[in-house]
Amino acid sequence: MKPPTARELLNALQARTKIRLATPPKLVLTFYYGWYGNPAVSGRWLHWEGVDANRQQIASSTHYPVLGAYDSNDPQVIEQHCRWARAAGIDGFIYSWWGIDRYEEKPLPALLEAAQRHQLKVCLYYEQVPQPGDPRSVLPDLRHILRKFATHRAFLKVEGRPVVFFYDRAMHQLSLAQWAWVLEAIRREAPPGICAIGDSLGRTAARVFDGIHTYNPVLALLDKPLAAIRPALEAYYREAIRLADELGRIACATIIPAYDDTKIRKPGIRTDRFEGAAYRQQWQAVMHLNPDWVLITSFNEWHEGSEIEPSVEHGERELRTTAEFAPRFRQQEARPCLAPPLSALPATAITALRKAYRGKTIALMPDAASEALFWLLDVNLSVEPLDYADLIVPDRLTPTRYPVLVYATGEAYRATVNAPGDVDRALQAYLAAGGVLLALPNAPFPFYYADGKEANRAAQFGLPIAGSASRPEAGKTGFETPPVPSLRFQLNRSLLAGAGETLPxxxxGDQRWRPALRSLAPAGTTYIPLATLYDAQGRNWGDSAVLLRLPNGGTVGYIWFRLLEMPAAPILLEALFRLALST
Incomplete structure (x- = not known):
């Protein structure tokens, strides 16, 4: 099988956007790990290190299981896990799956049988791509899962499709366009395909996958006092649930008793259980949010101290809390889907834009999958996806053929096809000839990774984007999370058709702020801000949307990735594409 072409990737993205799910069943699921082994059952220790049964300590485990350092293949252990889960009101397990015939897979058939006896369901958590960058390598894995496990009556299905979750690691080993191709390929090969739940809360992932989730919300909870846990978690998931409603996807909200990996990682991360109150606060948050599925991290990830399985230290406390809330959650009525529409563009603005681009083709750099791509398709402008090899063909990438070139992927790109840096040189030559390069990414920092390595090449193409800093400064750096409250975007209403004054x-979700800064623009640049971030004190934190006319004759534009997911995105995109062709 040949690698998918740029056109095939685009077709797959378009196909995925047409899928909408009916109201899914309300479920409570928990992440489950079958990777533990001991000498009595497996002939060796697996994942347990430094076991001291007398002192009830394990060097690689934050807490000590009531069942001791057990083996995941032990039928009695599997049976007890299912009894506990059923009594706690859990609907099923999300089983960590690492590859065909690996030892972690061995307990799975027995778990499915036990789950069937206890009226539980099982689905899989796809952990890693066999050959990162090659979507074809995923297909044998999915065929294996469908053939060997998904036919079991205990395997979780939605609308007849077996459910497979995809972990963040795997998500980043392919582009979103490649994942779209994988999901469409398996749908055609084994209809109706799978119900795929991606580890991302972003809008573009929600267009590709059937549902969205996050495995670990710890960063939203880190350093939070008990009273701040519920509002922090509600804020973390509110927008993701709204966009899942808008796009007809399954909305998941993950809760976690606590997290402590300081035994296995240095320095590691630790949050407090607050004697079980942190977990209760999170249950109250998801009860208010009312997602489709509540996910619990985890049933038994002992290395990271997130387990609800009974421990010597905490007993059955978290299982009792789960048993209190899970039935109440399932009894809640489906939430009303009142997703706000995208800001409406005046019909005259769309008509004028189509007229301006009549007879013109917009080129897409490889792996385009940001919201800008879907807007271009909705507005019905002519686009042509290019491969990296196309970019370096003499006289192929020219302003005459493609007056606008769009970067709509994540943080990584290929700088080299044949000779070192040949893609970079082609992009620079395109700009020097008067071309327009618009960076409209689906991740924080475009052109940050080149050929798999950290490079931060945005400035080479005239993009004045600032990175983060440990001590963020207004107008000088970006940040990982907001250092001050009450940040709002001020919109340039003189250039934006139908825009309001500000946006929060x-x-x-992902709050990594990577602003454009006038101070970083090349000398002699005409700098046109479209949206600027200010705090309550009136300090300027940089621009989230900007167009720059470079002194070499080229033009570049940039919109921060999260702004592309907000209701004002169509207004900003219309302005950027309109200004791109104006002189």
């Missing part, structure tokens, strides 16, 4: 900074 996102309160949840």
């Amino acid at each position: 900074f996102p309160e949840g």
